[in-house]
Amino acid sequence: xxxxxxxxxxxxxTSDLPxxxxxxxxxxxxxxxxxxxxxxxxxxxxxLEIMGHKSNxxxxxxxxxxxxxxxxxxSTIIRRDNEKCFECGACTGIxxxxxxxxxxxxxxxxxxxxxxxxxxxxxxxxxxxxxxxSLDQSVGAxx
Amino acid sequence: xxxxxxxxxxxxxxxxxxxGEAVVVTAEEMVGIVRENGAEEAxxxxxxxxxxxxxxxxxxxxxxxxxQTLPTIKASKVWLNNVxxxxxxxxxxxxxxxxxxxxxxxLNKVFPGEFRYGGGHxxxxxxxxxxxxxxxxxxxxxxxxxxxxEKEITLDDLPDALMVNPRNCYQNxxxxxxxxxxxxxxxxxxxxxxxRNANYCSAGELSPLMNDPLYKTIGLGTKIFLGGGTGYVTxxxxxxxxxxxxxxxxxxxxxxxxxxxQGDLKQMSARWIKGVSIQGYGTTIAVxxxxxxxxxxxxxxxxxxxxxxxxxxxxxxxxYDYSHGVTRNYGEVSYAQLKSGQIEVNGEQVKTAPLSSVVxxxxxxxxxxxxxxxxxxxxxxxxxxxxxx
Numbered sequence: 397x398x399x400x401x402x403x404x405x406x407x408x409x410t411s412d413l414p415x416x417x418x419x420x421x422x423x424x425x426x427x428x429x430x431x432x433x434x435x436x437x438x439x440x441x442x443x444l445e446i447m448g449h450k451s452n453x454x455x456x457x458x459x460x461x462x463x464x465x466x467x468x469x470x471s472t473i474i475r476r477d478n479e480k481c482f483e484c485g486a487c488t489g490i491x492x493x494x495x496x497x498x499x500x501x502x503x504x505x506x507x508x509x510x511x512x513x514x515x516x517x518x519x520x521x522x523x524x525x526x527x528x529x530s531l532d533q534s535v536g537a538x539x
Numbered sequence: 540x541x542x543x544x545x546x547x548x549x550x551x552x553x554x555x556x557x558x559g560e561a562v563v564v565t566a567e568e569m570v571g572i573v574r575e576n577g578a579e580e581a582x583x584x585x586x587x588x589x590x591x592x593x594x595x596x597x598x599x600x601x602x603x604x605x606x607q608t609l610p611t612i613k614a615s616k617v618w619l620n621n622v623x624x625x626x627x628x629x630x631x632x633x634x635x636x637x638x639x640x641x642x643x644x645x646l647n648k649v650f651p652g653e654f655r656y657g658g659g660h661x662x663x664x665x666x667x668x669x670x671x672x673x674x675x676x677x678x679x680x681x682x683x684x685x686x687x688x689e690k691e692i693t694l695d696d697l698p699d700a701l702m703v704n705p706r707n708c709y710q711n712x713x714x715x716x717x718x719x720x721x722x723x724x725x726x727x728x729x730x731x732x733x734x735r736n737a738n739y740c741s742a743g744e745l746s747p748l749m750n751d752p753l754y755k756t757i758g759l760g761t762k763i764f765l766g767g768g769t770g771y772v773t774x775x776x777x778x779x780x781x782x783x784x785x786x787x788x789x790x791x792x793x794x795x796x797x798x799x800x801q802g803d804l805k806q807m808s809a810r811w812i813k814g815v816s817i818q819g820y821g822t823t824i825a826v827x828x829x830x831x832x833x834x835x836x837x838x839x840x841x842x843x844x845x846x847x848x849x850x851x852x853x854x855x856x857x858x859y860d861y862s863h864g865v866t867r868n869y870g871e872v873s874y875a876q877l878k879s880g881q882i883e884v885n886g887e888q889v890k891t892a893p894l895s896s897v898v899x900x901x902x903x904x905x906x907x908x909x910x911x912x913x914x915x916x917x918x919x920x921x922x923x924x925x926x927x928x
Contacts, residue, residue: 482593482813482825482896482898482899483896483897483898483899484594484825484893484894484895484896485892485893485894485896485897486728486738486892486893486894487892488880488892489728489729489736489737489738489890489891489892490729490731490736490892498880498893500878500879500880501878502897502898502901503878503893503897503898504898505896505898520651520653520818521728521729521818523595523815523816523817523825523894524813524814524815524816524825525655525816
């Protein structure tokens with residue numbers, strides 16, 4: 397199963413339209429909404445995991461884009477500042493998906509962006525603020 | 540009669556260091572050497588074992604002298620990037636504490652606070668070569684008429700900058716859990732309810748005082764790696780408690796010995812002195828320290844051969860027991876177990892996370908090893924050992 401995490405930004409004029417529900421019916425993909433801030437007359441933001449055949453996922457994304465939704469891979473907007481990080485490992489106790497994990501036996505602290513769901517728990521837990529999750533303010537406030 | 544079969548002196552080891560002949564290994568490497576060859580043979584082979592630790596150490600700071608102004612000033616209140624420094628010293632001497640938050644920090648008013656900037660961050664910025672805004676006010680005297688000063692300074696501008704850390708390198712520390720029903724935010728990190736995670740903070744087998752558990756070689760005047768430069772142990776640290784419960788190998792199973800250390804801040808680097816923000820707790824400072832241990836005899840070889848499996852600590856509840864002085868624990872675990880990522884507490888598997896960087900501790904031990912191997916760094920004989928009782 398092809399699975400990818402995306403950050404979707406919805407133009408404010410789409411805030412009252414049923415968009416996501418059609419992914420299942422018309423494009424035969426499954427999805428998991430990890431985060432969503434959709435308010436009337438505001439730009440909406442959603443962190444969405446999409447699963448399905450690669451070509452179906454591709455068609456589903458094209459469908460979303462037709463509404464003016466901008467799409468980014470989540471893994472491209474979350475990063476660890478390796479200059480700041482001193483590999484203490486405090487984040488590994490709180491990361492729910494083990495995207496931040498310890499390599500044994502050398503105890504190196506590694507970050508795998510593909511496993512990250514953008515929950516943002518690590519941002520405030522990191523003693524040197526090395527994790528950067530650049531979703532917009534409204535989503536940051538949810539985390 | 541000497542009670543040891545191998546007997547070396549610090550002078551002999553220093554002669555070997557100067558001749559480029561000293562055998563220096565890290566505390567991690569020593570584990571295997573002692574295991575394979577036995578302590579006596581290891582003591583014959585190895586002259587110095589290097590240790591390291593890099594983690595938050597709240598009881599750290601710096602005495603800074605910022606130079607006189609014209610007209611002169613006797614500063615009574617001083618801020619660096621809005622972080623208050625203690626000015627109750629001579630005219631332009633201050634002490635900046637690593638754990639002091641910026642004056643306009645919202646602290647825990649919106650809980651849990653973020654504590655983005657504090658004394659540790661000021662020291663890191665100075666070491667990174669950044670400009671820091673110094674503000675001082677004074678009440679004015681005949682000899683010091685100036686009543687206000689505001690200027691940007693760099694570390695180079697300061698006539699003197701001395702790191703003075705009243706308590707570093709805790710010999711062992713608690714493993715923290717939270718047995719309450721809600722998440723708590725502690726100096727041991729964020730602890731989820733009902734014991735769902737456990738945090739610990741020690742470099743284990745690399746930790747300086749775990750390799751000289753009974754303080755047979757470390758004392759006042761021991762030369763060390765401090766923050767990337769050389770420093771000295773200048774006293775036992777505050778709360779030094781040699782009487783803690785110990786295993787047969789000498790290592791304590793509870794927080795025990797501590798070091799007070801000092802060094803020239805100007806020799807240090809921002810890689811090894813870092814400002815730290817601990818959510819809901821406060822700002823603090825991470826300090827890199829490494830201590831060389833001379834292998835004077837087979838006893839020191841045995842001590843430095845200690846491995847994570849041979850060192851244990853207690854699991855302590857930080858939701859109630861710690862804050863209420865209840866001396867109770869939820870079992871003892873070894874550092875090998877802690878580093879495996881999982882321990883058992885009350886019959887349940889609990890995920891563990893460290894706060895102390897093993898990667899950086901190892902790097903410090905390697906740097907110190909290189910310094911000694913290159914002949915640049917010799918050992919100092921302590922003028923007095925740390926109290927052992």
